[in-house]
Amino acid sequence: MNYHWDWMFFFQETDDGLKYYDWILSGLGWTTFVSLASLVVALILGSVLGVMRTTPKRWLVGLGDAYVDLFRNVPLIVQLFMWFFVVPELVPENIGLWMKQDLPYFVIAIVGLGLYTAARIAEQVKAGINSLSRGQRFAGLALGFTEWQTYRYVRLPMAYRIVLPALTSEAMNIFKNSAVTYAVGILELYFQYKQIIEKTSQVLEITIVVTLCYFVLAFVMNRILAFVEARTRVPGLIVGTKGSK
Amino acid sequence: MSDFDFSVIVQNWAFLAEGLRYTLQVTVTAMIGGILIGTVLALMRLSSITPLQWFAAGYVNIFRSVPLVQVILAFYLILPLVLQMITGKQIPIGAANSAYFTFTIFEAAYYSEIMRSGIQSVPRGQVGAGYALGFTYGQAMRYVVLPQAFRNMLPVLLTQTIILFQDVSLVYAIGATDFFGAADKITQRDLRPVEMYTTVAVVYFIICFTLSRLVKWLQSHIAIIR
Numbered sequence: 001m002n003y004h005w006d007w008m009f010f011f012q013e014t015d016d017g018l019k020y021y022d023w024i025l026s027g028l029g030w031t032t033f034v035s036l037a038s039l040v041v042a043l044i045l046g047s048v049l050g051v052m053r054t055t056p057k058r059w060l061v062g063l064g065d066a067y068v069d070l071f072r073n074v075p076l077i078v079q080l081f082m083w084f085f086v087v088p089e090l091v092p093e094n095i096g097l098w099m100k101q102d103l104p105y106f107v108i109a110i111v112g113l114g115l116y117t118a119a120r121i122a123e124q125v126k127a128g129i130n131s132l133s134r135g136q137r138f139a140g141l142a143l144g145f146t147e148w149q150t151y152r153y154v155r156l157p158m159a160y161r162i163v164l165p166a167l168t169s170e171a172m173n174i175f176k177n178s179a180v181t182y183a184v185g186i187l188e189l190y191f192q193y194k195q196i197i198e199k200t201s202q203v204l205e206i207t208i209v210v211t212l213c214y215f216v217l218a219f220v221m222n223r224i225l226a227f228v229e230a231r232t233r234v235p236g237l238i239v240g241t242k243g244s245k
Numbered sequence: 246m247s248d249f250d251f252s253v254i255v256q257n258w259a260f261l262a263e264g265l266r267y268t269l270q271v272t273v274t275a276m277i278g279g280i281l282i283g284t285v286l287a288l289m290r291l292s293s294i295t296p297l298q299w300f301a302a303g304y305v306n307i308f309r310s311v312p313l314v315q316v317i318l319a320f321y322l323i324l325p326l327v328l329q330m331i332t333g334k335q336i337p338i339g340a341a342n343s344a345y346f347t348f349t350i351f352e353a354a355y356y357s358e359i360m361r362s363g364i365q366s367v368p369r370g371q372v373g374a375g376y377a378l379g380f381t382y383g384q385a386m387r388y389v390v391l392p393q394a395f396r397n398m399l400p401v402l403l404t405q406t407i408i409l410f411q412d413v414s415l416v417y418a419i420g421a422t423d424f425f426g427a428a429d430k431i432t433q434r435d436l437r438p439v440e441m442y443t444t445v446a447v448v449y450f451i452i453c454f455t456l457s458r459l460v461k462w463l464q465s466h467i468a469i470i471r
Contacts, residue, residue: 003326073453074446075411078425082446085438172310179312183417190315194418203322211311218310 009202010209020196027192028213034110034188035178035217039171041114042121049118050125051151064122071119076112076180083112084184109181117174124166128159161232168225172218189213253437254444257427261444264427267341271423272410275348279409280402282349283356288386290361301357308354314418320347321419340421344413352409359401363394400464407456411449424448 010021053064071079084105088096099108132155140150160167179190193210197203254261290301308316321343328336367390375385395402414425422430428441435441 069454069457070450073407073411073450073457075414075425075449077414077417078442078446078449081429081438081442085432086442089439176310176312179314180415182314190312193315194318197318197322203319203326207315207319207323210315211307214312214315215310 003204005205006202007205009200009205012200014199020200023192023196024189024209024213027187027189028217030106030186030188031175031178031190031213032217034106034113034181034186035174037110038113038117038178039174041111042117042170042174043167045114045118046121047125047156049122050129051156053122053126054129055147064126068119068122071116076116076177077183079116080109080112080181080184083108105185109184109186112184113174113178113181117170117177120170120173121167124163124170125159127166128163129155131162132158158234161229161234164225164229164232168222168229171221171225175214175217175221249443250437250440253431253435253440257431257435257441260431261424261427264422264424265448267422268410268413268424271344271348271413271416272406274345275352275409276406278349279352279356280360282353283358284360284391286353286357287360287364290357291364305354305357308351309358313351313412314415316351317344317347317415317418320350340416340419343419344416344421344423348409348413352405355405356402359398359405360394363398363401364390366397367393396467399467400460403460403463404457407453407460410456411453414449 010024011019014020014023049064049067052060053068055061074082088099090096091099136154136158137150140154141147145153178186178188182188182191182194189210193206196206200206286301286304289297290305292298321338321340324343324346325336325338328338371389371393372385375389380388413423416423417426417429420426425445428445432438432441
């Protein structure tokens with residue numbers, strides 16, 4: 001095989017005076033930023049939707065279900081293109097113009113990835129709440145809690161701890177999914193990967209390095225949430241499938 | 246919204262349908278190939294031979310921690326190098342063909358995890374019962390364990406296939422003309438992003454929504470009564 005291995009190219013200078021490893025680090029920064037910001041959006045919205053889908057109110061359930069169906073059945077890249085190229089045309093003209101000209105494009109990417117992930121988180125939150133026995137809600141109501149208070153003080157604190165393993169895998173997935181945002185111009189890790197391949201043709205080295213980067217990101221997220229999981233474990237509750245990733 | 250131009254869609258429908266056909270072909274190929282390889286990987290992972298376990302675990306964990314877009318591009322570029330190494334001559338593969346290979350290999354990792362939990366859902370005693378009847382390992386798997394594992398996991402396998410169907414849109418990264426790629430290429434030419442991307446989103450939604458409802462229905466009808 002006549003492939004020319006060259007690990008030192010990472011220290012070579014690029015067109016813009018930086019080194020190739022600078023490009024990777026900058027990509028890593030964007031990947032982390034976009035992923036974490038989207039995760040925050042997804043956790044907040046996903047929780048609201050998940051709770052909505054467990055309330056006794058029919059229309060709230062319907063709305064939550066519709067959201068999840070809509071956002072789970074369209075590919076992420078299509079959703080991102082919708083936010084970037086279609087939505088600005090459909091909203092009133094001045095808002096559309098503002099979205100195209102003034103709004104930083106990474107905000108749209110974060111919102112797009114966040115809304116996509118929210119549908120998945122909503123499923124987990126709903127499953128967590130439904131796994132609790134009805135008696136917990138009744139007990140709360142009997143103590144004079146309002147419906148909202150039974151969520152706030154009784155059901156959600158349990159539900160989150162039960163679904164934490166599932167949320168962990170969503171949190172790890174978001175790093176991988178953030179790679180798709182390159183298509184709408186975010187200069188994240190995959191974008192840099194593609195760019196470095198075009199400039200240097202050192203496919204194998206850069207593939208190994210970028211794969212390791214994604215590996216590390218997912219692993220760190222996994223460890224952080226495993227720590228949270230251990231700290232918030234409900235005493236006396238049998239937690240199955242511990243440590244199996 | 247008022248100037249939503251349906252004629253753009255009508256004019257380009259043949260090209261879009263061609264893209265959709267490619268998307269479906271990749272999906273079906275990767276589903277069949279992925280489930281076959283995935284089942285072998287799951288059996289390796291559950292076997293008592295340590296190197297096989299390591300290989301399967303490594304395969305699954307690597308592919309599950311890397312973004313699919315990266316794998317698509319990497320395989321597109323690396324596959325010709327590997328083929329050249331084996332055959333000694335340059336064989337142009339092309340983006341469209343390399344995607345069949347990439348998706349099969351990539352999805353095998355995900356299908357393997359599903360098959361693994363399917364195999365583990367079959368009570369151990371049944372394998373013992375198979376051996377007691379004089380079955381070999383292969384026979385016990387073929388006639389006792391795998392049919393049940395497959396049946397138990399059918400809804401999950403199909404759900405994964407719906408995800409795969411959506412993920413084919415990522416061949417955008419190497420410029421292959423799948424359904425989304427077709428719409429994108431028409432957009433570049435006709436500058437009608439609203440019509441094209443909306444059409445793609447709506448068609449994807451209708452197909453995936455219908456399929457996921459079917460899976461839900463199937464799930465309630467094939468549960469094994471024990």
